[in-house]
Amino acid sequence: MKDRFRTLTDTLIVTYLLITGWAFFVTMTHIFPIGPLRPIVIFSYGMMAPYQGSSAVNTELVVRATTPEGTTVLASIDHYFPGLHGERNSRQLLEQFADRSPEKLEPYFDRFLEQFLALEAGQGRLYSSATLFSEVWLRDPAGYDRGREKGVKRTFLSQYP
Amino acid sequence: MMQISDRIRHFFYATVHPHTFAVLRIGFALFLMLYWYAQWREVTRLTPAGGITLPAVVDYPLWLDVILRPSLGVAHGFFVLIFVALVFLLLGSYTRTAAVVLLLLSAHYHVWNQWMFATSYYRLFQFTLAVMLLPGADRAFSLAMLRRHGSVWEWEPMSVLPLRFLGLQLTATYLGVGWQKLILPGWTSGEILFRSFTSRWGTEFGFFLARTMPSVLLDWMMRTTLVIELAMPFALWIRRLQVFAFLGGFVFHTMVTLTMSIWWFQIMVPMYVVFLDPAVVFARLRIWSGNRIPLRPAGTE
Numbered sequence: 001m002k003d004r005f006r007t008l009t010d011t012l013i014v015t016y017l018l019i020t021g022w023a024f025f026v027t028m029t030h031i032f033p034i035g036p037l038r039p040i041v042i043f044s045y046g047m048m049a050p051y052q053g054s055s056a057v058n059t060e061l062v063v064r065a066t067t068p069e070g071t072t073v074l075a076s077i078d079h080y081f082p083g084l085h086g087e088r089n090s091r092q093l094l095e096q097f098a099d100r101s102p103e104k105l106e107p108y109f110d111r112f113l114e115q116f117l118a119l120e121a122g123q124g125r126l127y128s129s130a131t132l133f134s135e136v137w138l139r140d141p142a143g144y145d146r147g148r149e150k151g152v153k154r155t156f157l158s159q160y161p
Numbered sequence: 162m163m164q165i166s167d168r169i170r171h172f173f174y175a176t177v178h179p180h181t182f183a184v185l186r187i188g189f190a191l192f193l194m195l196y197w198y199a200q201w202r203e204v205t206r207l208t209p210a211g212g213i214t215l216p217a218v219v220d221y222p223l224w225l226d227v228i229l230r231p232s233l234g235v236a237h238g239f240f241v242l243i244f245v246a247l248v249f250l251l252l253g254s255y256t257r258t259a260a261v262v263l264l265l266l267s268a269h270y271h272v273w274n275q276w277m278f279a280t281s282y283y284r285l286f287q288f289t290l291a292v293m294l295l296p297g298a299d300r301a302f303s304l305a306m307l308r309r310h311g312s313v314w315e316w317e318p319m320s321v322l323p324l325r326f327l328g329l330q331l332t333a334t335y336l337g338v339g340w341q342k343l344i345l346p347g348w349t350s351g352e353i354l355f356r357s358f359t360s361r362w363g364t365e366f367g368f369f370l371a372r373t374m375p376s377v378l379l380d381w382m383m384r385t386t387l388v389i390e391l392a393m394p395f396a397l398w399i400r401r402l403q404v405f406a407f408l409g410g411f412v413f414h415t416m417v418t419l420t421m422s423i424w425w426f427q428i429m430v431p432m433y434v435v436f437l438d439p440a441v442v443f444a445r446l447r448i449w450s451g452n453r454i455p456l457r458p459a460g461t462e
Contacts, residue, residue, distance in 0.1 A: 009322065013173055016326065020333045027337040028344065047284045047330065048337025054347070054356035080213040082203035083278065084422050086362035091277040092213075108215060115213045139359040141371035 019044050058144065059136050061092045061157070063116060065127040077116050077132075085144075093134075106158050113160035132157040172325065178443035179300035179319040180454070181434055183253065185327070186298040189289055190251035192428045193263070196286070197247065200270075201240040207274055208236050217276035229273055242266060250293070253303020260293040281334070282425035288330055289432075295323040301454075310459040314450065318458050324435045331432060332394045339390030348387065351379025358420050367420035389413050397436045407433050 019037070023044035026032060033041045063075045081088040092112070094105055113130045120127060133154045140147035163171065206212030209230050216229040227235060243266055249259035267275075267287055275283060297319030299305040306315045342348040347356075355376075358367035374382075389409040396406035411430050418424045434442065447454045 009174075013322075016329070020329070024333060024337055027341050043284055044333075045337075046279065047281055047288060048334045049281070049341060054353055054360055056356055058361060060361075077213065080206060080211070082200075082206040082212060082274075084362075086360070086422065087278050089361040094277070096277055096279050111215060112213050115209070118209075119211070119213070139356060141355070141359050141368055143368060144359075144361070144363065 023048060056139060057136050058139055058147065059093060059134055060089060061112075062133050062135050062154075063113065063130050064133065065117075065120070065125075065130045068126060068128045075116075075120075077112065080116065080119060102157070109158035110160050113158060117160070129159065129161060131159045173322055175321045176318045177321045177324070177439035179297050179316050179439075180302070180446050181437065181439045181442045182297045182319060182323055183299070183301035183303065183316075184434060184442070184446070185432065186253060186256070186293065187251060187302065188431045189293075189428065190247050192431075193286065194244070194247050194251075196425065197240065197243050201237075204236050204240065205233065207231075208233050214274065215277060216274070217272045228269060231273065239266065239270070253299035253305050254308075256299040256303070256305065257294050260290045260298075264290045280425070282428075285330070285334065285429075289327065292323045292326045295326070296320070297323050306459070314453045315455060315459040321439065324439065327432065328397075328435045331429060331435070332397060334429075335390060335393040335397070339387070339393060342387055342390065348383070351376055351381070351383045354379050354383050354386075360421075362421040362423060364420055364422050370420060386413065397433065403433075403436060406436075 019040055022033065022037075022041050026041060026045045027049045032038070061077055063077055064072050065075055066072050077092060078085075078088050081091045083091070094100075094108055097105060097108075109132050113132055117127055117130055134157055135148065135152045135154050137147040137150070137152045140150070200207070208214065210233045214230050218225075218229060221229060231239065243263065246259045246262040246266070249255050250263065264287060267283070267290070271279070271283070300319050301316040302313055304313070306317070307313045309315075347353045351374075355371050357363070358371040363371070390413070392402075393406055393410060396402040396409075399406075407430070410433060414427050414430055418427055443454070447456070
């Protein structure tokens with residue numbers, strides 16, 4: 001019984017070391033595995049590659065909502081996501097999607113807008129439609145939004161309904 | 162002279178004092194309480210009642226909405242369960258059951274919500290909980306010892322294996338984090354720090370540093386970060402260098418917290434205890450406890 005337990009533990013150690021070694025290889029090469037072990041290697045890779053770089057720009061989502069009367073307002077959806085500012089931003093930009101092509105992301109952005117309209121209606125702000133844009137601006141040491149005041153590039157993402 | 166195979170066996174299977182693992186269990190449970198409390202505070206935004214939600218599973222039967230897009234009441238229930246399990250983990254009572262429950266709940270939370278912010282720290286938490294499934298976490302400072310031997314000061318020896326798994330994972334994390342910076346673009350000047358401090362993660366202090374620090378100082382700061390991260394995986398294991406590794410890790414993680422509000426990795430600093438000799442940790446704790454911790458394991462005196 002004890003021998004059997006030891007064999008099991010030995011197997012656990014060897015498996016752990018192999019998976020971790022493989023994940024280190026992925027970290028250094030960005031050659032991602034395929035096959036049944038992929039999820040566990042990616043899990044391990046995730047534990048050793050948390051921060052890989054930073055861009056020169058900030059990106060945020062904004063909504064242009066239209067009232068039944070036809071007037072439009074610009075609104076942020078940021079406050080509908082949980083966490084610290086960076087976390088909220090990461091969530092709304094759907095950064096976990098490997099395939100970031102607009103056609104892949106659009107259905108999810110539609111769901112954002114659908115929920116945005118419902119949440120706004122719950123607070124008495126009725127809109128007939130909403131359009132989602134991304135805003136991109138250069139980072140500025142004077143403050144997070146300071147670069148935004150100097151100029152933003154706005155890109156259409158989705159419209160609902 | 163010990164043969165290499167004997168050394169490997171000793172490294173993974175030596176019998177040690179359980180106090181290191183017990184201290185880790187208590188510290189980790191307290192840290193998780195802080196983490197889950199921070200999540201609980203946001204409960205409204207985690208539900209359709211006040212937030213935009215998007216479960217990791219796209220097409221699912223409607224009844225699964227109960228757990229994948231939970232109501233406010235169900236979400237509160239989830240956090241109550243989390244805290245009940247954390248109390249058991251903290252007190253060392255039904256420890257492995259508590260770890261299993263916490264693992265299952267964290268997996269649920271990942272699918273419900275956290276997948277949109279899949280992170281390294283969350284995986285490290287889950288890994289640590291998985292290691293707590295191995296025997297030993299409640300063999301000191303626990304209600305399990307109180308039940309079995311009549312006192313929370315009593316203890317039973319354990320295999321060093323869980324401590325080795327945690328030590329190896331911390332090493333692997335620093336190894337990956339540090340060494341990939343040698344090939345990642347951008348890690349050649351302080352510009353990378355300037356960008357990080359002025360990003361969505363930047364704190365007031367981070368923005369202040371970006372505004373006031375000359376680029377030569379940012380370059381120096383980047384190089385120091387690189388040296389710390391490259392050296393950590395080795396220095397943590399070398400007894401004479403441990404004090405520098407611990408100090409370097411503390412300064413590094415604290416700076417990350419202060420400049421970029423990323424505080425979850427701060428738990429890695431107290432986890433360095435796994436690199437210390439468990440006998441030394443035991444001796445030190447025994448002195449601090451006023452010799453209330455018995456010198457020998459329960460049942461041998």
